[in-house]
Amino acid sequence: MQAARPTSPAPIPPPAGWRQVLDAVLYSSVWLSVAALGLMWATFLFWGVHISGRLGGLIFAATLFLYNLDSVLPYKHGQLPGTTRRKQWIRAHRPQLLALAVAAGSAAGWLYLTDNQLRPLTLFGGHLALISVLYSMPLWRRRGRWWALRDLPLLKVFLIAYVWAAVTVWIPALYLGRAWAEPVVLVLFARRFLLILALALVFDIRDYSKDLLTGTRTFPGLLGIRATKWLGLAALLGAALLVPPGLSGGHAVALVAPLGLAAAVIWYAEEARPDYYFALLTDGVMVVQFVAVWLAVG
Secondary structure: OOOOOOOOOOOOOOOOOHHHHHHHHHHOOHHHHHHHHHHHHHHHHHOOOOOOHHHHHHHHHHHHHHHHHHHHOHHHHHOOOOOOHHHHHHHHOHHHHHHHHHHHHHHHHHHHHOOHHHHHHHHHHHHHHHHHHHHHOOOEEEOOEEEOHHHOOOOHHHHHHHHHHHHHHHHHHHHOOOOOOOHHHHHHHHHHHHHHHHHHHHHHHHOHHHHHHHOOOOHHHHHOHHHHHHHHHHHHHHHHHOOOOOOOHHHHHHHHOHHHHHHHHHHOOOOOOOHHHHHHHHHHHHHHHHHHHHHHHO
16 A cells, blocks of 8 residues: 655645735845834934934845845755745745845945945944854754754854844944943843843744754753743843933833833743734834834934
8 A cells, every 4th residue: 555645735825915915024024124223223212313324224134135045045945844824935935035135135235335434343243244144054964954053052042132232232332433331332232132032032932843843952942931931021121120321211111111012922922823923023022112212202
């Protein structure tokens, strides 16, 4: 008797109307790039300075480039198959995502080369770019699969938090001529690091089963999902306690209030949540942070 051949999961029917647009915005990392721009803008607003259009455009384009480059890496499509709408959408649009990555990378390069004020940041920005590229890039082969920096035990959430905090706090500070070790800058960096760390744990919860199957050690796999949620809430508490000195009452509230939304997102995170919970709501916490600061100081 011939064994039945495994069948591929039936493709999810394409959504109609607004869902097509929403899927494109979320899964092409446009929404995430808006979040990166928003967090950097919030840092400029802290010092009462308008964000540089070129620097803002550079961060948006660079984020779009790096995350779409990650989506189209050939080795990732040989890993365990996924049936989520996000994964199927990415597989179906790999040529478009590659073109978007090339366009975004070209735009980021042009913005950098045409802004002389960015030249002093080359060394600092270069190490962040290197970490970002190597984060998902296959570096060595072990046990029949390719491994990247993100696959090292428990490391990926700290890499994400460090790069995002450095890009959205230290780069604006250096751009404005402030020292990265200035006390107020360090406080801003630390609270941004803790916020991103907490949100990154939500994505570890999303990837719980996949990481177990691929042998990637993460906090949910080590501590369990419930303990990971408490760890995320502890990180948010630390961020709430790190209020930079000299803030107005409204600005202080704007920095702390979105942490309540982040806490709810962490507490109700489950692996089985729909893709929109992670791509729209969890990443949306960062956009809410910007909007709250903009309203407070505007």
